[in-house]
Amino acid sequence: MNRLVQYIRQSLSMRLSLGILAFVSAIFVVTIGFLFVSSRNSVRQAAEDETAQMLTNASLRMEGILNEVEVATENFSWQVLENLTPDSIYALSRNILRLNPLLNGCSIAFEPYFFPDQGKYFSAYSSNDEQHIESEQEGNDDYVYFDMVWYTEPKRTKKACWVDPFYDYNPSGIYARDIIASYCKPLITADGRYIGVISSDLTQITLSRMLSQEKAYPHSYFMLIGKNGRVIAAGDESAQLSDLQRSDCLVLQHPLGNTGWTMAVICPNSDIFKETNQLIFNIMSIIFFCLLLMLLFCYFVVRRTIAPIQLLAQKTHDISEGNFDGQLGKSSRLDEVGQLQNSFVDMQQYIANYVADLKRVKDEAERKGEELRKAKIMAEEADRQKMSFIQDIYHQIRTPLNIIVGFAQVLRDGHQFMSEEELNVVMSSMNQNTHTINNIVDNWMATLTLEGVESVECNDSIVCDELCDEAVGKLLLRNPDSVTLQVEYGVPESLCIKTNKEALLKVLQELLHNANKFTKQGSITLSCSLADGHSVRFCVSDTGPGIAESDRQRVFEQFMKLDNFNEGLGMGLPLCKQLIRLLGGELELDTTYTDGSRFVVTLPL
Numbered sequence: 001m002n003r004l005v006q007y008i009r010q011s012l013s014m015r016l017s018l019g020i021l022a023f024v025s026a027i028f029v030v031t032i033g034f035l036f037v038s039s040r041n042s043v044r045q046a047a048e049d050e051t052a053q054m055l056t057n058a059s060l061r062m063e064g065i066l067n068e069v070e071v072a073t074e075n076f077s078w079q080v081l082e083n084l085t086p087d088s089i090y091a092l093s094r095n096i097l098r099l100n101p102l103l104n105g106c107s108i109a110f111e112p113y114f115f116p117d118q119g120k121y122f123s124a125y126s127s128n129d130e131q132h133i134e135s136e137q138e139g140n141d142d143y144v145y146f147d148m149v150w151y152t153e154p155k156r157t158k159k160a161c162w163v164d165p166f167y168d169y170n171p172s173g174i175y176a177r178d179i180i181a182s183y184c185k186p187l188i189t190a191d192g193r194y195i196g197v198i199s200s201d202l203t204q205i206t207l208s209r210m211l212s213q214e215k216a217y218p219h220s221y222f223m224l225i226g227k228n229g230r231v232i233a234a235g236d237e238s239a240q241l242s243d244l245q246r247s248d249c250l251v252l253q254h255p256l257g258n259t260g261w262t263m264a265v266i267c268p269n270s271d272i273f274k275e276t277n278q279l280i281f282n283i284m285s286i287i288f289f290c291l292l293l294m295l296l297f298c299y300f301v302v303r304r305t306i307a308p309i310q311l312l313a314q315k316t317h318d319i320s321e322g323n324f325d326g327q328l329g330k331s332s333r334l335d336e337v338g339q340l341q342n343s344f345v346d347m348q349q350y351i352a353n354y355v356a357d358l359k360r361v362k363d364e365a366e367r368k369g370e371e372l373r374k375a376k377i378m379a380e381e382a383d384r385q386k387m388s389f390i391q392d393i394y395h396q397i398r399t400p401l402n403i404i405v406g407f408a409q410v411l412r413d414g415h416q417f418m419s420e421e422e423l424n425v426v427m428s429s430m431n432q433n434t435h436t437i438n439n440i441v442d443n444w445m446a447t448l449t450l451e452g453v454e455s456v457e458c459n460d461s462i463v464c465d466e467l468c469d470e471a472v473g474k475l476l477l478r479n480p481d482s483v484t485l486q487v488e489y490g491v492p493e494s495l496c497i498k499t500n501k502e503a504l505l506k507v508l509q510e511l512l513h514n515a516n517k518f519t520k521q522g523s524i525t526l527s528c529s530l531a532d533g534h535s536v537r538f539c540v541s542d543t544g545p546g547i548a549e550s551d552r553q554r555v556f557e558q559f560m561k562l563d564n565f566n567e568g569l570g571m572g573l574p575l576c577k578q579l580i581r582l583l584g585g586e587l588e589l590d591t592t593y594t595d596g597s598r599f600v601v602t603l604p605l
Contacts, residue, residue: 017298110196160185164226207233217271400433460501482521490529515542
């Protein structure tokens with residue numbers, strides 16, 4: 001789509017053709033629009049008249065069904081008044097259902113204590129469940145029918161009436177499982193005394209089934225609206241009261257006799273205008289095809305006329321893209337187009353020479369600018385690392401130094417009041433922090449000393465087991481109560497290797513120091529074993545937090561600290577790596593070890 005828009009904006013022939021097409025299309029749109037509006041109004045008026053007649057007929061059929069219920073109820077009401085005995089009442093409630101299969105239930109209810117021997121409640125209720133009729137007395141303390149709308153409404157008005165659908169739940173007896181609408185007639189004796197109500201029930205499902213049989217259009221549906229303005233039944237399960245306000249439908253309403261209900265029909269415009277829309281679609285398709293042919297004809301005619309200008313525009317576009325190689329030839333035409341083409345050729349040659357000079361100057365300026373940018377970045381990074389390193393050194397030395405100074409003041413001012421155990425704790429902490437400062441300084445000096453060094457002397461013959469004991473002997477556990485220190489010997493006691501003892505001992509002590517720093521509980525293990533017939537392996541394992549997989553490649557980088565809040569300057573592991581390399585061996589992180597961290601030193605025998 002973007003390419004099409006761009007082509008139209010760049011093509012004069014296409015824009016002229018589209019202009020002609022737009023003018024012709026406007027005439028067609030006005031004409032067809034007028035015909036479309038007129039035809040829709042006529043179709044809608046005809047549909048409205050036809051639908052109104054269908055609604056009237058459907059209302060008459062629904063009124064006929066409701067009249068059958070009313071007549072049946074009226075016919076049995078006088079029989080009730082003539083046979084006021086409980087057994088007769090039960091028989092009459094069953095008979096009205098037997099003679100009127102459309103009914104779901106029938107209640108013949110009386111005023112409190114009307115039959116003294118029956119107690120306060122007596123309402124003979126019969127239900128018709130799939131042609132199986134059963135009866136019982138439905139009144140009780142859980143179902144006080146005197147307060148039900150089907151009883152109170154006819155009692156209040158002394159007139160027969162239809163009651164909007166309700167859920168007549170009786171927790172202590174039989175009841176209608178579905179929502180029901182009732183026709184209720186008061187029972188009044190010849191002397192004008194109100195004694196009760198006879199009520200005949202239709203289920204909401206029955207009403208909806210009757211409405212679903214009425215169809216004005218394929219997707220139209222009827223609905224019944226109750227006295228309270230709610231939908232009480234509909235031929236479509238998704239029908240709502242808001243459908244009466246839909247702008248995309250034809251909606252008509254008709255009162256339903258004396259029930260107080262209203263019958264409505266909803267007809268979608270898509271059904272009403274289906275044939276009209278199809279006709280309009282066919283006409284528009286023909287018009288579109290004709291306009292397309294007109295567009296193609298205009299396009300080819302205009303394009304042929306302005307072909308020389310298009311060639312000049314293409315060459316201008318090539319120049320704007322930086323392409324000066326395709327030279328436009330001189331024109332032999334003497335008119336304005338020929339003069340424009342010849343002037344353009346001269347201008348193109350001048351611009352090509354000028355741009356070549358500018359390009360050379362630009363390339364040189366970019367090269368020097370890139371060099372300056374890289375130099376600036378390197379200077380800023382060096383300055384940042386310098387400040388970060390100085391701050392880290394200051395923090396790493398100041399913290400243990402403050403602890404030593406603090407404990408020194410404590411010993412000076414109150415050592416005579418301290419127990420031997422407290423003195424040992426203070427001295428141990430001072431010793432540990434002194435060792436921390438000493439270790440930082442040693443690592444720093446060793447890093448400076450080894451800068452640029454390619455080899456060290458390996459003239460010391462050392463016993464591997466003795467070296468392990470010496471390395472472990474200088475380690476003070478930070479958490480002696482929860483961490484154990486172990487040495488595993490896996491080589492002969494007399495096995496010696498020729499190396500630089502000071503450097504190897506420094507590496508083992510640094511690895512043990514790191515394990516001691518991070519292990520809060522568990523164990524720290526230094527082991528020595530033969531890797532193969534030509535090398536010996538020293539392993540320092542711990543049960544600390546370990547090293548995340550994403551950080552394993554960075555732990556040997558200079559000044560790299562995975563946790564800025566821990567002591568150290570990030571020089572220990574890089575220093576160890578460099579020392580072992582100078583000794584001719586390898587220092588690696590064992591990535592298969594999952595209980596913490598394990599560093600492996602491999603040296604040739």
